[in-house]
Amino acid sequence: MLDLNPAQVRKDLAYFGEFGKRGVGYSVSRLRDHLIEILGLQTRRNVGIVGAGGRLGHALALYKGFEKRNFKVVALFDKDPHVIHQPVGDSGTIHHISELPTIVRQLSIEILILTVPAEAVREVFDYILLSGVKAVLNFAPVKLNSTEEICVHNVDLAIELESLSYHLNRPGVNLP
Amino acid sequence: MLDLNPAQVRKDLAYFGEFGKRGVGYSVSRLRDHLIEILGLQTRRNVGIVGAGGRLGHALALYKGFEKRNFKVVALFDKDPHVIHQPVGDSGTIHHISELPTIVRQLSIEILILTVPAEAVREVFDYILLSGVKAVLNFAPVKLNSTEEICVHNVDLAIELESLSYHLNRPGVNLP
DNA sequence: TAGATTGTTAATCGATTAACAATC
DNA sequence: TAGATTGTTAATCGATTAACAATC
Numbered sequence: 001m002l003d004l005n006p007a008q009v010r011k012d013l014a015y016f017g018e019f020g021k022r023g024v025g026y027s028v029s030r031l032r033d034h035l036i037e038i039l040g041l042q043t044r045r046n047v048g049i050v051g052a053g054g055r056l057g058h059a060l061a062l063y064k065g066f067e068k069r070n071f072k073v074v075a076l077f078d079k080d081p082h083v084i085h086q087p088v089g090d091s092g093t094i095h096h097i098s099e100l101p102t103i104v105r106q107l108s109i110e111i112l113i114l115t116v117p118a119e120a121v122r123e124v125f126d127y128i129l130l131s132g133v134k135a136v137l138n139f140a141p142v143k144l145n146s147t148e149e150i151c152v153h154n155v156d157l158a159i160e161l162e163s164l165s166y167h168l169n170r171p172g173v174n175l176p
Numbered sequence: 177m178l179d180l181n182p183a184q185v186r187k188d189l190a191y192f193g194e195f196g197k198r199g200v201g202y203s204v205s206r207l208r209d210h211l212i213e214i215l216g217l218q219t220r221r222n223v224g225i226v227g228a229g230g231r232l233g234h235a236l237a238l239y240k241g242f243e244k245r246n247f248k249v250v251a252l253f254d255k256d257p258h259v260i261h262q263p264v265g266d267s268g269t270i271h272h273i274s275e276l277p278t279i280v281r282q283l284s285i286e287i288l289i290l291t292v293p294a295e296a297v298r299e300v301f302d303y304i305l306l307s308g309v310k311a312v313l314n315f316a317p318v319k320l321n322s323t324e325e326i327c328v329h330n331v332d333l334a335i336e337l338e339s340l341s342y343h344l345n346r347p348g349v350n351l352p
Numbered sequence: 353t354a355g356a357t358t359g360t361t362a363a364t365c366g367a368t369t370a371a372c373a374a375t376c
Numbered sequence: 377t378a379g380a381t382t383g384t385t386a387a388t389c390g391a392t393t394a395a396c397a398a399t400c
Contacts, residue, residue, distance in 0.1 A: 021399080026358085040342055066334060137336050153339065155333075158242060181368080
């Protein structure tokens with residue numbers, strides 16, 4: 001499914017330890033447990049959404065898929081005074097971003113999802129750095145770089161479309 | 177900004193042609209034009225959203241950022257009879273997915289964005305294959321593989337969080 | 353013992369980087 | 377000519393794959 005050959009799978013697993021028995025194979029359920037452990041997926045992670053007043057933030061706040069994968073949206077933030085105190089689903093009401101550092105610590109939030117417009121990113125990111133959070137998933141079309149302090153994953157929807165546009169121009173170069 | 181060295185930039189450009197003058201450098205605006213040409217971003221691409229009745233589909237349908245990057249959402253689709261004929265922004269009303277193949281051809285849609293629940297993916301993807309569209313951006317948590325026929329990019333939000341979870345477990349391994 | 357499968361070492365391949373001739 | 381910068385070839389590095397001993 002992932003286009004890997006057996007040697008590569010064994011090599012990658014070897015990086016973390018020995019999980020199989022020579023001549024026998026791997027126990028699927030025990031291997032699964034090891035992978036959950038390696039990825040840190042045993043413990044539920046608390047997540048906050050910054051820009052929850054926007055449509056994307058709203059959609060993600062109400063998305064049921066995160067709970068199934070052991071992530072829980074526990075707090076919502078926005079800059080716009082009009083949406084503050086608005087309730088969204090069962091993640092409580094929207095807080096002003098100035099409260100972010102305090103609430104992140106109070107609720108042990110480990111990951112922040114950023115869904116603010118490009119213009120707001122710099123200001124909001126300062127609050128995020130202040131909060132001490134170590135992981136950010138950024139949907140704003142502004143690349144944020146990871147540092148020793150904080151790990152950022154950037155998801156830029158327009159770039160995804162641009163990448164598909166490139167493939168449309170050269171048929172046959174589809175495959176991975 | 178991208179952590180590339182000069183040699184790598186020259187190498188990558190060389191793959192597509194010669195865009196600079198030795199001893200002088202690159203003309204920024206002409207290089208920009210060449211890159212736009214290579215990525216196929218001169219022409220506006222028509223986009224359809226499948227699963228526009230859901231919150232994510234709805235958010236993407238109303239997102240202003242795509243137009244700025246030369247993509248236009250021209251049609252919306254869903255399976256749910258309750259949302260059919262509902263208007264969303266200025267992309268018209270929501271059509272039933274059975275109309276997808278016809279409308280894709282009528283409106284010259286080149287890219288489809290998939291925002292349906294996991295259970296609906298298989299059924300919907302059959303209509304997509306039927307439509308002959310060559311590029312798909314899939315947000316459903318079900319990996320779809322590219323073929324000679326169709327190029328699929330998968331964006332799985334839960335996997336992004338899981339990846340961040342892994343980094344939370346090993347501080348210092350943040351950098352790219 | 354014969355067959356199978358792991359973990360690991362060695363060989364291969366491709367991508368990144370360094371070096372340099374060509375050019376302004 | 378001296379200095380700078382490209383395009384390209386060669387060297388280096390790392391990742392993938394193949395081979396094989398260890399083990400059941």
